[in-house]
Amino acid sequence: MTIYTQQLAGTTYRFDGLVDLLAKATPLRSGDELAGCAAESDAERAAAQWALGDVPLDRFLTEAVVPYESDEVTRLILDRHDREAFRTVASLTVGGLRDRLLTDAAAPDATDTFVDLAPGLTPEMVAAVSKLMSNQDLVAVARAVTVTTAFRTTVGLPGRLATRLQPNHPTDDPRGIAAATLDGLLMGCGDAVVGVNPASDSPQATADLLCLLDEMRQRFEIPIQSCVLSHVTTTLALIEAGAPVDLVFQSIAGTEGANTGFGVNLAMLREANEAGRSLGRGTVGDNVMYFETGQGSALSAGAHLGTGGRPVDQQTLEARAYAVAREFDPLLVNTVVGFIGPEYLYDGKQIVRAGLEDHFCGKLLGLPMGVDVCYTNHAEADQDDMDTLLTLLGVAGVSFVITVPGADDVMLGYQSLSFHDALYVRRALGLRPAPEFEHWLRGLGMADDNGRILPVDPAASPLRALTGGAG
Template sequence: MRYTVSKYRYQLGTRVYQFRTLAEVMAKASPLRSGDQLAGVSAHSAEERVVAQMVLADLPLKVFLEEPLIPYENDEITRLIVDEHDAKAFVDIAHLTVGDFRNWLLQETTTCIELEKVRAGITPEMAAAVSKIMKNQDLILVAKKCRVITQFRNTIGLSGHLSTRLQPNHPTDDVNGIAASLFDGLMYGNGDAVLGINPATDSVSQAVKLMKLMDEVIQHYEIPTQSCVLTHVTNTIEAIALGAPVDLVFQSIGGTEATNSGFGVNLNVLSEAYDAALSLNRGTVGNNVMYFETGQGSALSANGHHGVDQQTCEARAYAVARKFNPLLVNTVVGFIGPEYLFDGKQIIRAGLEDHFCGKLLGLPMGCDICYTNHAYADQNDMDNLLTLLSAAECSFIMGIPGSDDIMLNYQTTSFHDALYARQLFGLRPAPEFDTWLKEIGISPSDGQSQLSDQLAEPFAQPLKQLQEAS
């Protein structure tokens, strides 16, 4: 077959494919996913998808600076991306096409040093574009090359380490239930990324109560980790004003102004929260104070995607995240449901894309390897994604009792899953946390934990009450 190309036009044999805009090329070059089909932006056939990928591969990276997918005047995230683009960092790759960029990323001579040098010159759209013409193994290999290190009370993102968020959610925010989950997770060496609770009741008073609970455990037992209540950012700002022990500020974010408006935030609100958290100066080894969560499909569900495909919208959210130097960024990959990622195959691909794009852009990417109960996926699919992300040196994963979040009603990774990944790849928790585990008498390296009477003490009464209640 022979093809010719003009701007976004390919003739393949006797058939002509004409794409109207860069956004259409990007959308139709995306691997198949239900969210793009729902939005009406996906390729109509496998052939059209391949043609769009061929068009995309031949486009110069500069086109993404010349043709914003969402107009500059209509969207503050576009303005953020354009205004903060580092032209000097872009120089070394400015001559490349998207296809050339893929080849450059995969070269053995392109190391973490070269990647860090050009990082600020890569826009989210460039990262999304190159990911669309990469195989899964490409996404894994390049993501592993990227090194992103952040610090608060410990160091996250070092090579040879895998951290976990200990997620002790409870459907009624029962202190006994939360305490039991904290105890269980710590015994399995979980919790070095963060002790992070999604409150069942999203109020300032409840958030402060949970903040104090986790802070008491961390401070009394000198655990080198940080806590976070995943309440709305405005609640956290108010909690800081009340003198609550806030370590990390949480917020869900999206890749368009309209999406973030749906979350009740904008860049000014996030800046206010960032400055407030920095003023507390609670970190001991660093001061990365933000925790963001994202997920493909959020822009479409908020009707804020502007005709842009869901994976590109997701990558644009990473521009928001990197403005605020976060400790953690978590793509909650299968949480929204099969309307956006239909089955295990789509969830796995999306998780690898998000992790690759985030790390390429300089973010400490973790992944909530998860699915909802009505998705066409199961725990074996999650095992596969967990293994692939561990090979790619994902910064952190989730740790939930039995892999079943009984408050949010979705399936994710368990405390045991972290032990599997660490044992399989020879990974350790964050070094400061690892030292603490050994000192306290917990040894997760061989998959076994030794109960420390000292650590068990604060949980003894809650556990006793739970046993009596049952």
Template sequence: MNYTFPGLIDVMAKASPPRSGDELAGCAADSDGERAAAQWVLADIPLTAFLNDVLIPYEDDEVTRLIIDSHDATAFEPLSHLTVGEFRDWLLDTAAREDGGAELAALAPGLTPEMVAAVSKLMRNQDLIAVSRAITHTSAFRTTIGLPGRLSTRLQPNHPTDDPRGVAAAVLDGLLLGCGDAVIGVNPASDSPRHVAELLYLLDEIRQRYRIPTQSCVLTHVTTTIELIGEGVPVDLVFQSIAGTEAANRAFGVSLELLAEAHDAGRALRRGTVGNNVMYFETGQGTELSADSHLGVDGKPVDQQTLEARTYAVARAFEPLLVNTVVGFIGPEYLYDAKQITRAGLEDHFCGALLGLPMGVDVCYTNHAVADQDDMDVLVTLLAAAGCAFVITVPGADDVMLGYQSLSFHDALYVRRLLGLRPAPEFERWLRELALADERGRVLPTALDSSPLRELVSTL
């Protein structure tokens, strides 16, 4: 059987591991044989091809212009003679060396998203884990994210009506179980500036009352956050969902210029204590296709994993504190089952790490996907072994506002205990001061009555 691939965009799509989103877009390989053939072709393509043969035209897309214009030729020079297949071998060799992590981390400015997406398509799951594990990138605000031997958590206390008592109860639950060192972040049920401001004041009051070394965020649209900053509302992190094409970002109501404005506004507040990384971005495979903004050269669809990697170029331009892929949230139309969700989570973490981000993952699925909580146990264990910077945790693993399944606070305790991981150092010290954790950072079965947090109950 002979296979023909008219261009780079076709090779990249056909070489991708199976996923329902690429089938929906009409760009997936028709058979395992075609996929293997595309991977053979991809392995022989020089890395320099991705600088000359862009998948989305430079003149039509500001994300492409950002990628090309910000590329660091000096950082890329040591790899400039390699093909994609040789790059895979180099990554594995370097990751296996005792001192290889620093060399891998230094590559980030010289790599384009398309390069890292391409090499990921040639890698087994264990390859993705091994290379990711060797890379360290950190960020900081009131806690330091991404340090080796640490696994941070976002405490997600969502409530269907934004009831302050419900939000506060979920915050208390998470704090008592050692969660919240990445951020206490609420998805508001209402995007009204008044409701968002009320939630920000509530989270800031809790943080200040108990001197919690963490940061808060209400995940509203960036324009609302800019407005609230101007009104003096206590904003720590500036949130926005982003994508890998200009058109998809336009569907979110954002542009690079607007994100730059938000970044400057957040940093000008200087509310951080150990750093001033103020941006929080969420991404997810399938975003561009769901917005009908996934087409590249000659109107051909770009595969969803490559588009996701392009999103990380947008994120790194603004030196974020947090970036996470909501890996199974967009639904089975894009990632059909647990096998596809697991593969996508490992790919996203790998690509984000190679591109210079302290990458997090929302280990999650929707109720109509072919997945269950056992599958999430497997994925969070693999991601923690791969050095994932943070995961999202919700009460009982069931987000009753967004209607999807994620990780519970107990799941974070499990994986930390299993792999000897600890919270961010600033947050860990606070847990020990309140007798909620021992000297190894492990949460203790402390009775509520013995903790100063008991006062929070009176506010419910």
């Protein structure tokens, strides 16, 4: 274990290994305080960031944050590392990588540069450099990275912002889900996915919801993909039974122990990816996996300890989850940034920072990164904080965001974005829906030639039949 020291204002600060240094260098958040790994003062945090800036990037290939022998995520990260892609930055320190990223982001060929670099970066490298960056830096670099994926729509194209339409219902009532879906479609949402969190874990209830969404898609010839966010084992069984599965969903985390808590491992995810692709249901692409993550998930599962038994900071563990995701070429990945609660991200400031970090790290690692811009009602945050994060993410080129009726998910009991919020950020920043979805909207007179959503009378809409004729 390497001991890192840094003098600052006449005090020498000591950091026992890379795990400790990364944790102490992290911008303040309640989860790291809960885990007992946060810096004890702003001065110690500044000293840790200074010391982290001098760490050579190749140190991350020899000093594992979570032991290689006991963690399959670490083995995945190191065994899949592309040494040739890493060669262009191999001589840099973490601080040097920050300078390089900001320089590359300003270049006209930035996208190609970042695509080539992504396989050479480990999540720990990306997490480390994010700790040295301002919010502005995180936005500037992420905006320069383009990651596109496709199934029935193409997600991640420059100048586009897709949305997940989340029509959850406390009892999985079909008319309630249909009404919420109609509401979202009329406001131009759903081009990333129409994704329902089922209130029941019943396979039959999941199958019924899949059939409802697929019948709606086919009846109105909507170029969308649907997903019922059941456990991957349920989805695998439904694929075998012939259910109309578009995307295979799973929550994932950055350690083997946390994933075990979710009831999954890498082999299971490989099986699910192969099963989903075997159906051939995509029209413009074959990316079939959908992953959700969130800072604090490993800590909440008690699976956050790293080398030497030290707690790993939640943001570094979140970045490690992205290594799991990119192994399977997903259509969608999103961090549910404020969902776990104030024990992990205490207030609006911490949620905004975490959302920008997650988006930056995911895109830099080559993922089609989205964000559920959200908070729980007992957090020190409000919708103004979400407006701020949404706008920053729109500038940063986020692939998609999650939208729910009225910004209030009545089934999961948390606050997210509304369909109107998506209209706002698209209009304010000149962003358009996914091209295939936009073409459909224009064909129904629901969008103009610039992709802007037009007012529609629900009673006169051809989609009115979604709710059985109800207005």
